[in-house]
Amino acid sequence: MTKISIADTRVRMRPTLRLLQLIEEHKDTITEIPENLAKVLKTNGFHIENSIELLGSDSINREHIDLKLLRRVEELLDVPKTNSPKANHDSEGTKETKPIATENFLYLSDLRWLKWWLTQLREKKGLDIFLHDLIDTCHLHLPMNEVIERNPELEARCQRLREQQQNKEYLDMTKNVDSTLKYVPEDTLAYQVKAMNSQMIAVLQFIFSVAAGFVFGFLGLELIFGGIEFGLRLVLGIFCALVIGVAEMYFLLKKLNEEEKAISSLKKSTEPVKKNEKMLKPHSE
Amino acid sequence: MPSKKEEIGNLLDLLYLEMLDLIEQYATSRVNIEKLMNSGQLMLAKTRYLKGSQTISSAQIPTENSNTFNALCVLEEQKNDTKISSVEYSLMRRNVDKDKEFVEPMHWFTLLPPSSLRTASDHFKKCLELVLESANVQRELLAVMDHIDRLKQHCKAL
Known part of the structure; x- marks a missing residue:
């Protein structure tokens, strides 16, 4: 078994049905949508209006974290640092909802767009949905090494040669014991x-x-x-x-x-x- | 406190995105390290093939009884407020200077290194930088995860 190097280093996420349904429900606010997300929606049977503009994956800007805000909030909260993150992760597994069957993945740029869209949704409609709630139940697919199986022909040949070698070794070893084996011209x-x-x-x-x-x-x-x-x-x-x-x-x-x-x-x-x-x-x- | 909840939610979203982004960066740098290491080793093997395995071997690496020398690369910790973990490590390279005991490591093996050996050492030097980068990314990742945990715990309490 040999591993080859990772070709696609992107993090992939399989969306849950709930996430897609949410997009479907509020699609009247969507004016533009990333190409990949549109594809995922289409393959899962959701309809997308033609008037909605498709975005390339490069056109979505990355938002930077407001570090000052983060530090201030954490100071205010003053959560004790000795928490148990392990327990947290375990509970995530239990409330996992059924993921959709097809092999469609959201990429990071799609998630960025979702974040931006949800912010807008919160402002306009007063919904109380955050991205982290949605992706909590999604399956995260980390980049993995592909494994190449050994060629069975080669494996068979190696096996045969190994057996031959072992047989020979064994006979050499037991030559002294059994006189019938002794005859070698x-x-x-x-x-x-x-x-x-x-x-x-x-x-x-x-x-x-x-x-x-x-x-x-x-x-x-x-x-x-x-x-x-x-x-x-x-x-x-x-x-x-x-x-x-x-x-x-x-x-x-x-x-x-x-x-x-x-x-x-x-x-x-x-x-x-x-x-x-x-x-x-x-x-x- | 609706505004506070909004703020925390927003921060969590951003942290999650940052985490995924960092995971991607980490994977990329690991793949790059792998590639560089492979080509470096290949170059080293080529040198050994051309020059014979005795010329470049572990026997030439200084032992405990050899003269002392200083390290050419030193890690430095720097405060960096733009990072989430607020600490960044960087590599400091020194120039070779015999008087101050900064020795050129290539000279342990041969005084006239062939080009393949030079390329190999360049690859390995670049590799070191990438390792450092990936370690930095890893620190960031851990810091982000820590923040996420803390914010989440508070979210539940809210």
Whole structure:
């Protein structure tokens, strides 16, 4: 499970039905409405007049807190600081009303507009509704990391490899205990001597044929023609040996290469463990 | 006291909006920190890849037995009345000065740092500022929540 970084850092809030109904009730005072809020209203079956102007999310100004007022009010109230905020939050959960079903969210700019609108409503109609009462019962969706699930194919392969590895480890561990497990062809002396022998024979063959080639050039030609100078005999011998050596080298390399291929494919195909697998229950965690 | 109730309600509304705004800011700065950290680490890894892992390693960081030196960055607490928590922390950077024991940390690793290492250190320096910013936002957030709680309690009593 891997988390990816947050793409959308906006705080979202799912509005309650009560909030939407309130807007519906007092929509005669609305002259302009944020675009997103209008969309939310429409998808929940509320009608919006076409004459109402739609606002972009950038056009809503941020109101600043009157800090002096805040401090003065708090001084006046003089609430003891040692309150229990935990209890407060718990009570919020219990009076939660049923949220609307559709996945529509209000963003911060919509809430700012709502605040402004409610202020107007209070002035004009004398209603006693505040935003904090309304959003108390709304669900707040904080920005969250998206979680990517691991690819199941990869997971399956990893699992298989892990099992294989564990099986092998287990067999290695229990090799001493059960003599039937002991048979591994690569471990026996005979196998190794055999492999060494075949290679040694190939090398020895090479040396012999080169030596024979030299002897033919050095002695054979002298015996046939006679009276050849020593230096020329040497050159002829070396030349013959060289020709045979190159040809022999070609075949030797070819053979060794084939052998190597055969060994590596042998290793792949015959896993010694497999022979005993029928009797054994594979080790698993 | 209708006017008082109105005032408190208004303040609560504003505080709630401020809280949400701060949450957004906090999330944004966290995401930025994550991005910067990632690219910084990547740059560090690149340097290690180019120069070999022995050149940049934790073994070069000064131990208890090394010479003493002063910190290049210091946190300062400042009074700021425009903030809700009325306190703001800011970062003070000092210039490198060997005589006053302000050492350039890059020189522990190599005297001629490659460009990727420089970029990495720039990223990490920026990251430090962002961490501070997010800590400030967090303080504000806590202060706002505290205010909300207090005002709410009074609202109930009213």
